[in-house]
Amino acid sequence: MxxxxxxxxxxxxxxxxxxxxxxxxxxxxxxxxxxxxxxxxxxxxxxxxxxxxxxxxxxxxxxxxxxxxxxxxxxxxxxxxxTTLPRFGYTRPVDTADMQVERRISACFKDLPGGQLLGPTFDYTHRLLDPGLAAGQAPETPAVRAPEQAGMMRVSDFLDQEGLLEPAPEEAAKPVPDDIARTPMIYPLDRDARLQALARGDEGFLLSMAYSTQRGYARSHPFAGEIRIGEVALELDVPELDFPAPLGRIQVTECQMVNQFQGSAKAPPQFTRGYGLVFGQAERKAMAMSLVDRSLRATELGEDLVAPAQDEEFVIAHADNVQATGFVEHLKLPHYVDFQSELDLVRRLRAETGAGDEAAQEDSE
Amino acid sequence: MNMADDAARATGDARAEAMARRDRMAVLARADGKRLRALWTGLSLDPAFEMIRGPETGLATVRGRISGDGAPFNFGDVTVTRASVRLSDGSVGHAYRLGRDLGAARLCAVIDALARDNASATKIDSALVRPLQQAQTQRDARRQAETAATKVDFFTLVRGED
Structure with missing residues (x-):
């Protein structure tokens, strides 16, 4: 009330x-x-x-x-x-193969075309606090080296050539993707809607879900096929121009997780994939997203459903930290009347069972 | 036959012109607002124009592809500012840029409208677009060289025979 x-x-x-x-x-x-x-x-x-x-x-x-x-x-x-801005449209899908790469690594192949480019990474630091930084020490200028001119094909593209990697879902099957920002989510979701929800999901929640799959709750034998960070160009189709309008570039992080798969009634033994794509430099999030994307494909691939990370509604409905904080934090708003009625109810129940009298007696003893 | 040739040439010209316009818009869209205004001031052009639309800020929803090359999916929004202008000679110009810089979008639309005229286009390209493009190319090259310096050179350790 x-x-x-x-x-x-x-x-x-x-x-x-x-x-x-x-x-x-x-x-x-x-x-x-x-x-x-x-x-x-x-x-x-x-x-x-x-x-x-x-x-x-x-x-x-x-x-x-x-x-x-x-x-x-x-x-x-x-x-x-x-929510205050009008929407001009949907960009053409970004081409991550044509990225201005700032970091690109593969844990599967040592000698891949274009090489392992570490970029500005925390990896291999000793995690020791730096007093120099506290003192405001200026950093050295970055080292430079002539870049290789060869393009940087995706690792998945040459793993694909042997046919051991499952193909990516085809565009023809669903040319216009779902948009969870415009239409309510109805479970079960298609993979496109799921990826959109994961892309905005809470990093900590997705990290824990991904971690649970590694610890044995829906094991998925993952390898980081490729992680790349860099800038991609955006283009928007608009009616007033007879070519897509160039908008500029944004930075994204992409993760292709490759998973060993022993085969099921629905699919032969092969490597399957999980995919992560995130705004900015966000490697942990992109990796977690790709692991969770893969675990949520359990039904599609005919795997046994045994763990929370395979439960689409559980994962997606709880991944959004704005929704989560809204519901958790609303508890601190005034609930005076609700609580009064519950107080009254508990008093009446105790009076009916006589529990209140016994408890009062014990207290007095 | 001649007519067909002419038509083909005209189509080819139109395509080349559209690509040149597209490339110019790409440079303008990426350009830093301050640098753009400084170069524009240096051009001493001040055409009269009316706004057809905007400048206004809105969203474009960015699409990616599942596994990089598969079916598309939506993965987040980006702020975009657009503007359309008409010059007194009737030329129409459009601009789209990431971000919320209304003045820069309006200026880019004016530049696009001016560049519909070949003589103006030459002047704008040499004094404004090319310097911006050079700065962008240099930035990319510097970043590529910095990234290349972090490439891992593997070497194989020689196994002892004894």
Whole structure:
């Protein structure tokens, strides 16, 4: 039952005023610029863009500043802003083979065309805190080397040549993909809708789900076939031009996970694939996404359903951190009337069973 | 026969012109707003124009392909700003750019409209588009060289025979 009550306006105003003050902190410390966040906290910006499902570095930086670094709050702000804008259309699918690559590695093949390019990675660092960084030491300029001119084909393309890798689902089967931002999700989902939901899913949740498959809950024997990070060009078909309008470039992370598969009634023994594609530099998220994409294909591939990571509704319905935080955090809003009625109910039940009297007696003893 | 040749040539010309326009728009879309305005000021062009649409900011939903080369799927939105203008001579120009820079989108549409005229296009390409393109190519080349320096060179350890 909902009963309208008033009050708290002044308290709320003053609380928000206090929030603004605490967010700014000590006035003797320089105010944080959005350019600083974009440049020096760029992976935080990437996470807000990917889970906010909105690629705009400056807006993501503002969201991080406004949220005092609370990432889920920042993602919420990005999602809310997104709903205020009209939609111009859908880009042509990005071509990740034609990426301006900043990092590209394969855990399957040592000598792949184009080579293993480590790029700006945390891998192989010793995870020791750096006092030099605390002291504001300037970094060295990056080393350079003449790049190889050969293109960088996807690892999956040459694994494909032997026929040991399952083919990618064909476009002809479904030329217009589902859009979960426009139509409600109805389970079971097609893989395209599932990937869209995973792409905006919470990194921590997907990481844990992916981890569970490695620990034996729906084992999937994965190898990182290829991870690549870099810029891809966007093009938008518009009626006023007789060619697709070039929009510019965005940075994405792609992960192709390759999984050993012993075969089932539905598919022969082969390598199957899981796919991850995420805004910005977000390798952990892209890897987790591809593992979960693969585990959620259990029904399609005729595997036994034995683990949470194979349960589509469980995974997808709980992967969105804005929805999750909305429902969990709503518990702190006033529930005075609900609670009064429950209090009354519990008192009556105890009175009917006489439990209240016994408990009262024990207390007095 | 001649007519067919002419038609083919005209079609070819139109295609080449469309590709040149496309390439120019690609450079303008990627250009940094400040640098774009500085080069524009240097051109000393100030044509009268009216806005047909925008400038306005909206979203484009980015599509990827399952496994990189399979069926398409939607994976997130990107902010895009667009503008369309008409010059006093009737030329129409369009612009699309990632981000929310309204002024830059309007300017790009004006430049696109001016470049519908061949003489203006030559001037704009040499004084504005080419410098922007060079800066973009240099940035890409520098980043490629920095990435190439992180390439792993494997070597095989010689196995001891004793």
């Amino acid at each position: 909902y009963v309208a009550v008033k009050g708290g306006e002044t308290a709320i105003d003053n609380a928000h005023r206090l929030l603004a003050d605490r967010r700014r902190g000590d006035r003797g410390v320089a105010d944080l610029g959005l350019d600083q966040i974009m440049q020096q906290l760029s992976l935080a910006v990437d996470r807000v863009m990917s889970e906010g499902a909105l690629y705009d570095r400056e807006l993501a930086a503002l969201a991080i500043k406004q949220a005092r670094g609370d990432m889920i709050e920042a993602i919420f702000l990005a999602r809310a802003y997104r």
